[in-house]
Structure formats: structure tokens, C-alpha cells
Amino acid sequence: MIAIKRKNNFTDKELAEAHIFTHNLTVDEKKDADSELKMLRLQRLEKMSDLQKMQSDLLRLKFQIEDVIQQDTHSEKHNFSVYLLDYLKILDKKQVNFASEISLHPTKLNQILNNKIAPNISLMYRLEKHSGGLISALLWWKLFVKKVESDMVNDKAKRELEAEKVHFHLAF
Amino acid sequence: MVIIQTKNKQRIPVEILEISAISLSEILEKNNFEFDWTDETHHNLFALNIIENGDIVGLMALKDVKDELRIEIILLESSKDNVGPSKTYEKIAGCLIAWACRLAFIKGYYGFVSLTPKTRLIEHYKNAYGFEQFGRQLAVGTEQSHQLIKKYLQ
Numbered sequence: 329m330i331a332i333k334r335k336n337n338f339t340d341k342e343l344a345e346a347h348i349f350t351h352n353l354t355v356d357e358k359k360d361a362d363s364e365l366k367m368l369r370l371q372r373l374e375k376m377s378d379l380q381k382m383q384s385d386l387l388r389l390k391f392q393i394e395d396v397i398q399q400d401t402h403s404e405k406h407n408f409s410v411y412l413l414d415y416l417k418i419l420d421k422k423q424v425n426f427a428s429e430i431s432l433h434p435t436k437l438n439q440i441l442n443n444k445i446a447p448n449i450s451l452m453y454r455l456e457k458h459s460g461g462l463i464s465a466l467l468w469w470k471l472f473v474k475k476v477e478s479d480m481v482n483d484k485a486k487r488e489l490e491a492e493k494v495h496f497h498l499a500f
Numbered sequence: 501m502v503i504i505q506t507k508n509k510q511r512i513p514v515e516i517l518e519i520s521a522i523s524l525s526e527i528l529e530k531n532n533f534e535f536d537w538t539d540e541t542h543h544n545l546f547a548l549n550i551i552e553n554g555d556i557v558g559l560m561a562l563k564d565v566k567d568e569l570r571i572e573i574i575l576l577e578s579s580k581d582n583v584g585p586s587k588t589y590e591k592i593a594g595c596l597i598a599w600a601c602r603l604a605f606i607k608g609y610y611g612f613v614s615l616t617p618k619t620r621l622i623e624h625y626k627n628a629y630g631f632e633q634f635g636r637q638l639a640v641g642t643e644q645s646h647q648l649i650k651k652y653l654q
Contacts (some may be wrong), residue, residue, distance in 0.1 A: 337584075338583055338584045339584075339625050340621055340624055341619055341628075342583060342584045342585070342622045343583070343624075344624030344625055344628060345593060345624070345628055346501070346577075346578035346582060346584075346587070346592065347535075347578060347583070347592050347593065347616070348560075348573050348575060348576035348593070348597075348625075349535075349575070349617075349618050349621070350535075350574065351513055351617070351618065352617035352618065353616065353636075357636075358616065360636070361636035361638075362636060363587050364567050364613060364635030364636060364637075365568070365634045365635055365636075365637045365639070368634045368635060369568050369569070369570060369614075369634065369639075370568070370611075372641060373569065373610075376610065376642070380610075380642060381610065383642070384605065384611060384642050385608075387605045387646060388606055388608060391578065391602055391606050392606060395606070397603045410573055417641060427580070431533040434633055454534065455644050498606050499561040
């Protein structure tokens with residue numbers, strides 16, 4: 329390969345620390361290598377415990393929330409409640425049991441999950457503790473605030489309603 | 501996410517961007533990379549970007565192997581100035597590999613990432629990033645994948 333020849337003045341360790349090269353296997357060799365990997369991969373999957381799968385799914389949820397927070401826009405499918413429901417699904421928890429575990433009234437949890445009431449900061453701390461610290465309170469809070477920000481930008485009716493209650497304002 | 505400036509150990513904020521074939525052409529015009537990336541445009545391409553100045557210092561091509569629940573790193577290159585003892589920045593490859601691991605969690609692959617190494621580099625990938633041998637190929641599973649994310653992305 330041309331590229332690796334150009335890099336001959338580096339040690340293998342230095343090359344490996346900086347690059348992953350394309351393989352130099354023949355088509356048949358690569359096919360065999362892929363079949364072997366597939367077999368070993370499927371064996372590894374079968375050996376995974378439910379706990380390992382759950383931890384992995386929680387990491388998936390955490391990274392998805394991180395990505396949502398980074399987005400410039402917000403949509404309903406990325407509401408706090410959607411991800412909290414996913415959290416319950418990963419843990420295979422019923423709402424009533426989960427509510428008990430975090431000392432929240434089941435009705436209140438249900439209202440949060442159905443976007444009837446907003447979660448508070450206390451809930452975020454409890455979620456952090458419940459996840460064993462894997463998903464931080466701050467991450468949950470930032471996810472919730474994405475919707476608040478979106479609402480503030482788009483809810484013209486609410487802005488006008490509140491403006492009517494202001495009897496004096498600075499004029500620039 | 502940060503890379504480290506070698507001379508003063510300063511932490512330099514970076515981001516990883518998914519790029520199109522068009523963006524790739526613009527990056528390659530600057531002549532900072534030596535591999536033939538034009539062969540990889542059918543894969544998912546990612547670039548490591550220094551936020552402050554927009555310099556691209558790393559490229560990576562990934563293949564999504566859905567039926568085996570794994571991401572395969574096809575090619576990864578640190579830019580010319582970032583190889584060997586006089587490199588400008590450290591951790592470029594680590595950040596890109598960890599990003600592939602993160603993607604393997606997001607896609608529900610339990611963090612599984614593989615690569616097909618050149619034989620003589622196998623031990624170095626094992627030592628540097630904790631890859632395990634899976635036949636002729638190397639891979640990281642859930643635990644090591646998570647470790648790489650913690651080491652390079654957080």
C-alpha cells in the first residue's frame with residue numbers, strides 16, 4: 329500500500345497510534361475472516377447477561393440524550409417524557425413500582441410521563457441516583473429544558489397573555 | 501471532547517462531524533492526508549475538527565454491519581503533522597475510535613466495534629486501545645468500548 333510505504337520512517341507503534349489501515353486481505357480471505365468474526369460475535373452476544381444488556385441500553389439512552397441536547401431544534405418526539413419512558417422500558421419497570429422506588433406519587437409520575445405536569449429538579453437528582461449515576465441529573469435537566477426553550481420561542485399566545493399583565497414597561 | 505497539544509499539554513476542544521463526499525473533497529484539497537479516501541465515499545465518513553480554527557486533523561470511515569450488531573472501522577488516519585514523536589496533537593485516533601464505540605451503543609450494538617488489522621500492527625492495537633482478537637480480526641466489546649468512551653470523550 330502506497331500510504332504505509334510513505335510512512336516508513338515511523339515505528340509500527342507510532343503508526344498504530346495514529347492510523348487504522350485498510351486491510352490487505354484477498355476477497356476470499358476477508359470473507360473467511362468475516363465469517364469467523366460473525367460466529368464469534370454471535371457467541372459473545374449469546375453469553376451477554378441481562379444485566380450487561382441493560383447497562384448497555386442505558387448507555388445507549390444516555391448518548392441519545394446527549395445528542396438531543398446538542399441539536400439546534402426541538403421536536404415532541406424528543407420530549408423528556410419519551411426518554412423517561414424508554415428508561416422504564418429498559419429496566420422493565422412498571423410505573424407504580426418505579427414511582428415507589430423514587431418516592432414519587434404514581435399519579436404524579438403518570439402526569440409527567442403524559443406531559444401533563446413538568447418535572448422538577450428534585451426528580452432529576454432522584455433519576456441520577458436511580459441510574460447509579462450513569463445518567464446525570466444535569467443531563468436529564470438539560471433534556472427537559474430543551475422543550476421549555478422551544479415553547480418560549482414558539483408560544484406567542486402565552487407571550488401575549490403575559491404581556492397584558494404588565495402595566496408598565498421600559499420603552500427603548 | 502479534547503485532544504492534547506503535545507508541546508504544552510494544553511487541552512484543545514474538538515468535535516466529530518459526519519461528512520459528505522463533497523466535504524471530503526474540500527478537506528483533501530488541503531493535502532493534509534495521505535490515504536486514498538476517495539475509495540471510501542460509500543462508507544460513513546467522520547472528521548475530527550478543531551472547534552477554534554476549523555482544522556480537520558483526523559478522518560475515519562465506518563461500515564454499519566447491522567446483521568451482526570457491529571460497527572467496522574474501515575480506515576482511520578491522523579493528519580500528516582500528527583504521526584510520530586513530533587506530532588502536534590495527541591489522542592486524535594483515540595477520539596475517533598471512541599466515537600465509533602459511542603455510535604455502536606447508540607445503534608444498539610452493545611458498543612461492539614471491529615477492525616481488520618495489518619498483521620504486524622495487531623499487538624499495538626491491543627496495547628493502545630484494548631482490542632481483543634476475534635479470529636483474524638480485532639474488536640472491542642461492551643466493557644472496553646465504554647472504557648474508551650470514558651477515556652477519550654468525557
